[in-house]
Amino acid sequence: GIQVEQSPPDLILQEGANSTLRCNFSDSVNNLQWFHQNPWGQLINLFYIPSGTKQNGRLSATTVATERYSLLYISSSQTTDSGVYFCAVEEETSGSRLTFGEGTQLTVNP
Amino acid sequence: EPEVTQTPSHQVTQMGQEVILRCVPISNHLYFYWYRQILGQKVEFLVSFYNNEISEKSEIFDDQFSVERPDGSNFTLKIRSTKLEDSAMYFCASRLQGRTGELFFGEGSRLTVL
Numbered sequence: 001g002i003q004v005e006q007s008p009p010d011l012i013l014q015e016g017a018n019s020t021l022r023c024n025f026s027d028s029v030n031n032l033q034w035f036h037q038n039p040w041g042q043l044i045n046l047f048y049i050p051s052g053t054k055q056n057g058r059l060s061a062t063t064v065a066t067e068r069y070s071l072l073y074i075s076s077s078q079t080t081d082s083g084v085y086f087c088a089v090e091e092e093t094s095g096s097r098l099t100f101g102e103g104t105q106l107t108v109n110p
Numbered sequence: 111e112p113e114v115t116q117t118p119s120h121q122v123t124q125m126g127q128e129v130i131l132r133c134v135p136i137s138n139h140l141y142f143y144w145y146r147q148i149l150g151q152k153v154e155f156l157v158s159f160y161n162n163e164i165s166e167k168s169e170i171f172d173d174q175f176s177v178e179r180p181d182g183s184n185f186t187l188k189i190r191s192t193k194l195e196d197s198a199m200y201f202c203a204s205r206l207q208g209r210t211g212e213l214f215f216g217e218g219s220r221l222t223v224l
Contacts, residue, residue, distance in 0.1 A: 030210055041199050041218055043153070048212035086153065096141070096166060096209050097155040 002027045002091040006101035013077050013108050021072040021104045023087030031090035032063050033098065034072050038083050046072070046085075077108045112136040114216035116202050122222045126191050131219045133185045133202030142185045143203040143213065144177065146170065153201065159185065160208060192223045 003026040013019055023032075034046040047054050047061040049070065054061055058077075063070040074081055084105050088098040115134045123129050135142050144156040157167040159177050174196075176188045185204075189196055202216040 031212075033212065035215070041147075041220060043201060043215045043218065045212070045215065088153070090209075096158055097143075097168070098145075098153075098203075098213060099155070100153040102152050 002029070002089060002099050004087060004089055004099055004101035006085075006087055006104050008104060009102065010105045011107070013106070015077060015079060015108055015110050017077050017108075018073070018075045019077060019106070021074070021085055021087075021106075023070045023072070023089075023101055025068050025070075025087075025089045027068070028092040029065065029068075029089040030092045031098065032065075032070055033088050034061055034070070035086040035088065036081075036083050037086060037103070043086070074106075077106075079108050079110055082106055082108045112214075114202055114204055114214050116200075116216035116219050118219055119217070120220045120222070122224065123192055125194060125223055129189045129192055129196075129221060131187045131189075131200050131202075131221070133187075133204075133216055134183050135185055135202070135204030136214055137183070139204035139206050139214075141165075141205050141208050142177075142179070144187045145201040145203065145215075147199045147201065147218075148195075149198070156187075156200075165208070189221075192221075194223050197221055197223045 005024045036044045049063045051065045058075045060073045084103040086103045088100045142159045147153045157171045158165045199218045203213045
């Protein structure tokens with residue numbers, strides 16, 4: 001099956017800093033989503049972005065499908081941005097399941 | 111904005127008991143899913159469901175698990191005889207189309223098996 005690798009596994013920032021999270025995947029995809037898992041365990045949809053670039057407030061994401069990676073940018077980070085960020089992809093050629101990466105644990109300190 | 115809702119948010123049960131987790135997908139969606147996340151691990155696919163039958167399931171989804179759409183709005187996951195290792199967060203998801211488009215996730219049901 002498709003492999004999804006996220007980096008870095010852990011990231012500690014001071015409030016106000018910017019960061020870039022990366023997601024590499026091993027095969028062609030027809031779906032890519034970024035999620036934020038908050039401290040209560042809830043999965044929050046951030047972006048549906050199989051290709052191209054999207055922005056939502058301080059967050060933006062870019063997927064370069066031909067090179068099999070996606071980036072999530074967080075600008076002017078806040079303590080409420082803390083949590084785990086997951087990338088999940090759906091393989092183009094088989095099935096209809098999302099395969100999640102291991103996630104990036106982000107801690108934003110005041 | 112339409113959303114996927116799940117109940118209960120947290121359930122504690124004794125090993126060997128049956129558990130039913132409930133989900134109300136977004137009303138015009140046709141494809142439904144269950145995912146599981148054991149504490150500290152990544153989210154894993156369990157099963158997908160379309161047109162009143164399972165369309166795909168993972169190796170995790172063994173005979174202890176079943177899914178059902180008992181009426182026009184609910185989608186349930188049943189665990190027949192819970193084990194300690196079933197303790198996890200269970201997420202329901204839905205979408206309009208089967209192989210493309212965004213999956214919308216519920217907030218999850220945390221199951222603790224004692």
